[in-house]
Amino acid sequence: MRTIWPVGDGTRVGVIDQTRLPHELVFGGLVTLEDAATAIRTMQVRGAPLIGVTAAYGVALAMAEDASDQSLEHAIAYLSATRPTAVNLRWALAEMTRILRPLEPENRFSAAVAHAGEIAEADVASSRAIGDHGAPLIAAAWRRKGGDKPVEVLTHCNAGWLAAVDWGTALAPIYRAYDDGVPIHVWVDETRPRNQGAALTAWELGQHGVAHTVIVDNAGGHLMRSGMVDLCIVGSDRTTAGGDVANKIGTYLKALAAHDNDIPFYAALPSSTIDWEIVDGAAIPIERRDGREVTHVEGWTESGERVAVRITPKASPVENYAFDVTPARLITALITERGVCAASREGLLALFPERR
Amino acid sequence: MRTIWPVGDGTRVGVIDQTRLPHELVFGGLVTLEDAATAIRTMQVRGAPLIGVTAAYGVALAMAEDASDQSLEHAIAYLSATRPTAVNLRWALAEMTRILRPLEPENRFSAAVAHAGEIAEADVASSRAIGDHGAPLIAAAWRRKGGDKPVEVLTHCNAGWLAAVDWGTALAPIYRAYDDGVPIHVWVDETRPRNQGAALTAWELGQHGVAHTVIVDNAGGHLMRSGMVDLCIVGSDRTTAGGDVANKIGTYLKALAAHDNDIPFYAALPSSTIDWEIVDGAAIPIERRDGREVTHVEGWTESGERVAVRITPKASPVENYAFDVTPARLITALITERGVCAASREGLLALFPERR
Numbered sequence: 001m002r003t004i005w006p007v008g009d010g011t012r013v014g015v016i017d018q019t020r021l022p023h024e025l026v027f028g029g030l031v032t033l034e035d036a037a038t039a040i041r042t043m044q045v046r047g048a049p050l051i052g053v054t055a056a057y058g059v060a061l062a063m064a065e066d067a068s069d070q071s072l073e074h075a076i077a078y079l080s081a082t083r084p085t086a087v088n089l090r091w092a093l094a095e096m097t098r099i100l101r102p103l104e105p106e107n108r109f110s111a112a113v114a115h116a117g118e119i120a121e122a123d124v125a126s127s128r129a130i131g132d133h134g135a136p137l138i139a140a141a142w143r144r145k146g147g148d149k150p151v152e153v154l155t156h157c158n159a160g161w162l163a164a165v166d167w168g169t170a171l172a173p174i175y176r177a178y179d180d181g182v183p184i185h186v187w188v189d190e191t192r193p194r195n196q197g198a199a200l201t202a203w204e205l206g207q208h209g210v211a212h213t214v215i216v217d218n219a220g221g222h223l224m225r226s227g228m229v230d231l232c233i234v235g236s237d238r239t240t241a242g243g244d245v246a247n248k249i250g251t252y253l254k255a256l257a258a259h260d261n262d263i264p265f266y267a268a269l270p271s272s273t274i275d276w277e278i279v280d281g282a283a284i285p286i287e288r289r290d291g292r293e294v295t296h297v298e299g300w301t302e303s304g305e306r307v308a309v310r311i312t313p314k315a316s317p318v319e320n321y322a323f324d325v326t327p328a329r330l331i332t333a334l335i336t337e338r339g340v341c342a343a344s345r346e347g348l349l350a351l352f353p354e355r356r
Numbered sequence: 357m358r359t360i361w362p363v364g365d366g367t368r369v370g371v372i373d374q375t376r377l378p379h380e381l382v383f384g385g386l387v388t389l390e391d392a393a394t395a396i397r398t399m400q401v402r403g404a405p406l407i408g409v410t411a412a413y414g415v416a417l418a419m420a421e422d423a424s425d426q427s428l429e430h431a432i433a434y435l436s437a438t439r440p441t442a443v444n445l446r447w448a449l450a451e452m453t454r455i456l457r458p459l460e461p462e463n464r465f466s467a468a469v470a471h472a473g474e475i476a477e478a479d480v481a482s483s484r485a486i487g488d489h490g491a492p493l494i495a496a497a498w499r500r501k502g503g504d505k506p507v508e509v510l511t512h513c514n515a516g517w518l519a520a521v522d523w524g525t526a527l528a529p530i531y532r533a534y535d536d537g538v539p540i541h542v543w544v545d546e547t548r549p550r551n552q553g554a555a556l557t558a559w560e561l562g563q564h565g566v567a568h569t570v571i572v573d574n575a576g577g578h579l580m581r582s583g584m585v586d587l588c589i590v591g592s593d594r595t596t597a598g599g600d601v602a603n604k605i606g607t608y609l610k611a612l613a614a615h616d617n618d619i620p621f622y623a624a625l626p627s628s629t630i631d632w633e634i635v636d637g638a639a640i641p642i643e644r645r646d647g648r649e650v651t652h653v654e655g656w657t658e659s660g661e662r663v664a665v666r667i668t669p670k671a672s673p674v675e676n677y678a679f680d681v682t683p684a685r686l687i688t689a690l691i692t693e694r695g696v697c698a699a700s701r702e703g704l705l706a707l708f709p710e711r712r
Contacts, residue, residue: 203672219676254609257608309656
């Protein structure tokens, strides 16, 4: 299964509605530009790689309706404004612009479907390569601890196949190591406020058969201090040219705990999440989302009904930053589709010399 | 209002049922030893100082029924087993034993009620003194930032009057500074899995009129990196003779972030939470609680119904450690009823020379 797929000639795009997992596997259909923008904004699709691919298909849907220059420009601007932090969105939209702008309007829809498909395939290949490069790090940690007990990995949020098209970023090395026979157990941060760990990562790992345990976001520090974590792997929504990583809010706290306990902390990312124009992570815009994500928790009652319950006093304000920045100094290495490198300008340029 | 009070001759003890806040202020009545133990175990009453006082009243309730030596011993052992981490529980029970054991059974009940009341009054006095000693630290931080903008304080869990008998520990300096006219805004960690921040601290601060904003536990690191926090104050469930602090799970992560950003990090505690027999926090037993606190979230529907919703896949295991240990090196100072001291053996002994 993939997270996104064109249906027929591409005038309809299928997705998994990720707001309904883990209790219901519900599919959605995107038919218009507005559908694609709404799916990204409401996080029916989420994860840096997947929102890039969804935006690409969103441009195709816009071209199906109106392939004029004006429509193309509108679609790019409209999709670009859906979410501010992940840079893949803008990268995918720039790619679509590059391909479509020189074409005659009558050729744009089919070219858009084809190129969105290429971006999706490239993402699958990137994810698979991240798995290939990251799995040896997990196997090495397992051997370091003697090879008799499972290697203990902690991850935050969901950077699995649900966040990409297939395989994922942070979870790709885990799946690959597991498939290679490395005994592995994953500590899954629930990842408030949207609980992508509890809802998506736990579900994904369970489907694949990987042993895992869900913990609250507060617990990781205690586990690390108690010797219960051998390495951490997270994804990235935007990586600076200097190796700073913007990722789901709370990532920085886990990186601090890993550093304080000499535990390797890796960020896994396709190069489409690298923002070569920024060195310092402080320049990354941090999305502020609806306070309802903090005041209310959505879940399922015993009778299987999906319900949102309020957990804060009605009179209390809330604030909801969606990402934080982990400085490169706290990151042991970056795992990319081209290999593993230091979280630094030199490290990244060694793998991507064309950016020198 | 206080969190616990004897009714009539003390054969009944009133409490606030803290599992029902912030949406309902419900009172409970404890009549038997079993009632007191259940209230502590299910966290209808919680917070290190308050569970100590509740245990003291629990002994009185046991003495009302059967004041024999055997009954006294049973009550002490039974209450002592309710929760393992907070040391106040054992301290209060040792106090009750010291007072009651030498007495004739017929004198034990009234002496128990009287002494439980003394422990409660001593806690109120301690909390007030913690407020007196801590408020100048907040005022100083406010002046350091220029005195024109509110001082920004971050707190984790609930160490307010609901956690004690009155005033609280971490919140006592906040209330005192606010009452003294220092403009103050508090970032309230929601504190998963039981959401004592979102439910109790937010409600308390709102009742007192203190400006505050609820955030997810993941957010504090970003706020600190962004210059939005001037100091942190937390409580303590057990403080070692070396200054290590066991407190609600997740405290350690905030202490790391404060340290990484040169932000003062204080723990406020009455001396009843100091375990003089332990120096290294690694020796503190960490309570593991029911996994249902992680798998389910309790809240209120729009129609005012109290509902628990499941947020994790049914097939995914969970783990639920209730506390972590923050090493003394990350703590700027301890705020006690005798004053402020370094989080170290020497610092504590300077305030409590009788422990030398």
